[in-house]
Amino acid sequence: MRAIISPKYGSPDVLELKEVEKPIPAENQVLVKIRSASINFGNLVLLKGEPYLARLAFGLRRPKYPIPGGDIAGIVEAVGQNVKQFRIGDEVFGDLSACGWGSFAEYATAPEQALALKPANITFEEAAAAPMAGITALQGLRDKGKIQSGQKVLINGASGGVGTFAVQIAKSCGAEVTGVCSTRNINILQSLGADHVIDYTKEDFTQKSGKYDLILGVNGSHPISAYKRALKTNGIFVHVGGAETQMYQTLLLGPFISMTTSKKMSNLLQKSNQEDLYILKELLEDRKVKPVIDRSYKLREVPEAFRYFAEGHAQGKVVIAI
Structure with a gap:
């Protein structure tokens, strides 16, 4: 599969689009074919390794998680034998920041607790814009x-x-x-x-x-x-x-x-959890909340998306269509 790789800390110029091995879900994991992801401030911290205090969690010398990206929206392609909440074909969204990141890719695995069913009344891009923010x-x-x-x-x-x-x-x-x-x-x-x-x-x-x-x-x-x-x-x-x-x-x-x-x-140190993800899902379904999307980029354009995001003037979210 194609994925954006961050081999070292630095500017968006360090990011590389590479072919990597498609992940296989463990017994308690879901394999998601990713349709969209988005950029958050945490992604910028993970890319730059700054502030340096963050390296205690992300890796002292190089990124502990080579594929960046937390927010995810896509379709379940496979499930582990112990997964109870999702089936193949379900449309889901969630936040991978607490379980290895990795949404800037064509596929990702995640524990089922990191995901929720996507609201049916919004697009994949809107769903990917929502979880972390x-x-x-x-x-x-x-x-x-x-x-x-x-x-x-x-x-x-x-x-x-x-x-x-x-x-x-x-x-x-x-x-x-x-x-x-x-x-x-x-x-x-x-x-x-x-x-x-x-x-x-x-x-x-x-x-x-x-x-x-x-x-x-x-x-x-x-x-x-x-x-x-x-x-x-x-x-x-x-x-x-x-x-x-x-x-x-x-x-x-x-x-x-x-x-x-x-x-x-x-x-505030945000803590991703499934309960709040479903509260957010309800707000989105009831149209009390609507994601605001500034720009959408393709997977190969992730470095350019980071450059724009780092300027600090995005109106709402910057999303990645995969």
Whole structure:
């Protein structure tokens, strides 16, 4: 089969399209003929090996997982003898980041717990755009953010992959949602149902104190003190992505702020799981959430897709049609 191989850490130039052996499913695995995949920030970390702390999980000197790609959507081609949930021909989607990655290829194997039946009302590309970004948004809002109906919620970095899901999921929870983006993305957030949109090139939301019950920081470079100022009493800030310095500030200073004030500051480490995948499936089927796709690339164009994604201006998701 054809697959994108990452033999060493580096830029997208290190990626190679090669013929490799087609995987054989173990007794508890499913073999999926992949129709589509997508790029997430985690893929960029796996490609570059940065921040260096990530190499403890991904391999110190070279990538532990040579075929990148986490999100997957495709058709079950074979199942191991102990697989109970899926049959040959089922359309599935899921996240392989916790079980070896490998979705930038024509086939991949995965434990059945990493997959769910694909929503019938969306395409394979839309399905592949959803798992990692959608579950990150869900866990950030629900688990870390403790979102409640009627709250004022701000999504910083609202026009990217996680952000577009977060806006829609927060709305489905009954929140009053403010999205922060650049001028060119205002219409996208309005179409997703955001109640308010702030153009960060014209206005700094952190200068207004005590406005939000929950802030999900998906992108940006504000210091943690600025996010703290924008929170209401008992408000919660959840760091999902953004500047590396911001991540370390939340890790180091967040616990101190949380213990000494009424405001809570925390980081999110997304954990893929089948239960949340089926919650996301229901949101997609009910049309409460719709994936936003910026561009689609072919398998041989994955290096080009990474270059575009790394620029940081994608509107929604970048997908790979296989």
